[in-house]
Amino acid sequence: MSRHLLSKSHDSAWPPPPPAHESDSEKQIRLEDERKARIVSESIDRSIELEKSEKQKHRAQIKILVLGQSESGKSTILKNFHLYFHPQAFQSDLSAWRAVIRFNLIRSVNCILDLLDNKGSRPSSTDSASKAISDHLRRLALRLAPLRHVENLLLRRHSASGPVSGDEGNSFPTRGGASIDSPLYTGWKALSKFKRSSESNVFGVDDVDDSQRVIEACKDDIVSLWANESIQATLKTRSIALEEQSGFFLPDAGRVAAHDYMPTTNDILRARLPTSGVEEHRIVINEGSGHGKDWLFYDVGGAGGQRAVWAPFVDDVKVVIFLAPICAFDQPLDDDPRTNRLTAVFDSWKSVCGNQLLSEVHFILLLNKCDILDKKLKSGVPFAKYVSSYRDANDTRSVTKYLDRKFEHIHKTISPSPRKLYTHITCAINAKTTATVIKRIQEGALLHNLLTAGYL
Structure with a gap:
């Protein structure tokens, strides 16, 4: 058998060698047949590639908007998602x-x-x-x-x-x-x-x-x-x-x-890599109910001038993850020193909850940086000094319970229509505990509802 017939190369395997004692007229017919066969083959290849491309474009997605102040932990949460679904990501x-x-x-x-x-x-x-x-x-x-x-x-x-x-x-x-x-x-x-x-x-x-x-x-x-x-x-x-x-x-x-x-x-x-504007992160879910699906995250910069940038990205967004840095109760805003950071968080939360464009979107609230909150309270920094409506003990359990209730009340009273709020207390730099939160987000009622509704 000829050596080139054993080759895996497309060019050397096609066309096949001409028959022995081929006449000129037979050669012309053969070459024309080969030309037509090559056109058909290339057309089939293009169709296959186009079909694969269209499937990739239309594969099921869940689009998630990640919101919060600068230094609230948005990018850190996204790192956790990458590491949870792709442990070798970095x-x-x-x-x-x-x-x-x-x-x-x-x-x-x-x-x-x-x-x-x-x-x-x-x-x-x-x-x-x-x-x-x-x-x-x-x-x-x-x-x-x-x-x-x-x-x-x-x-x-x-x-x-x-x-x-x-x-x-x-x-x-x-x-x-x-x-x-x-x-x-x-x-x-x-x-x-x-x-x-x-x-x-x-x-x-x-x-x-x-x-x-x-x-x-x-x-x-x-x-x-x-x-x-x-x-x-x-x-x-x-x-x-x-x-x-x-x-x-x-x-x-x-x-x-x-x-x-x-x-x-x-x-x-x-590690600190701040976000300015909006960054898109695509994560392919290879386990659980979302197997083979894409989660598309929009990470929005948290500076004062960036907070309205997310508006063009609400089309087809199904979930908002809002991060509240609960340790910042004793700090002013960098861009407005007269405003307390926690007060600004509540104001942002009200704005997001009451937005008509997000009326059908499900909300996940992450009360983040609980580790720093705990250290502050144990060091004697009085929560009530900065939050005048607070009357309970100056300990982490009481403060987080108060904050949970306050965010829940704002969500319930300002949302355009009734919806479930999923709240988690987090320390985003703790990969183990954050993995538990991510698992709940993936397998809990929210994503289950999205799955049964055909979004996933």
Whole structure:
């Protein structure tokens, strides 16, 4: 048998070899038959591809709108959905996440360095002990100064659409005061730039590698800076709550800045990649009642100027997931310091619940960041001081029960038509407990109703 007949190549297997002793007229007939057969074959191939494409376009979907303030945990919840249905979702992007997490780390460091540049943040006493502390911090600041250049370099290299300002940038939360802002790239699209820059020289990989080496070289000084009692006292005096910021890794600096560091799942959940505008995330569900279906999430930026952006995306949306950062009861809005963040959350909730465009949409409410709420209440921060209608004990169970009832009451009284509200108390950076919530969302009454109605 001829060698080319055994080939799997389409071109070598077709057409077949001509018969022996073929006449010119027979050859012309054969070639014409082969031409027609090839046209038919190619037409069939095109039809198959078109049918596959149409099936993909019309496969069953559930569209979900994810709403909430900046720093409410929207992107973290979406990471949890990715990890729940595709546990290896971030494995191919570990080097990019490492760069993001280290960037989060140096933003926190540079925030502290900015405070040290302010004369009021340094010890005012002239005694020898205070002078020694001041000199030590001055030396630390000098050794950490290259991190400012590293931050600026990474911002230039990885800004997805130019730096973002305001509360969609890095906004370090304060209690009862203004935030300390730093511009930042936006959304997971920026992650792809971190990834590409680690794979090619297009985005200056040499500079990026040098930046990573600088961070590694500064590891011990970063650890020393965060452990410094004078720094801790300054942060407390100025009511700057760095630990409440997503992307906060200072306690883990020794691990994150180590040469062999690779992010854990928990690190990735805590990493900060703010969203500006609307980002679309498609997740294929490969288990349970939604097997083989697409969940299409619209993640909406939470800054004041972004809150109306979701309106064009309500067509065919079946579910709204609203995240309320319940730990923010003692913080002002970054873009309006006169307004309490929790009050603003209630106002947003009223607006969403009463929207006629969402009258047929089912709602899922996530009372998020319960871990930070618990720490605040246990540290003695009085909930009733900021929420005048609250009369119960200053503990997590009582406060969450009050908030649950209040959100439920707003939903019931303002919704255009009766509907069920599904409420969960969450800590989005805890993958295990959030997985339980996701499972309830997937298998609970809401998605069951959507399935029986033909939406899934």
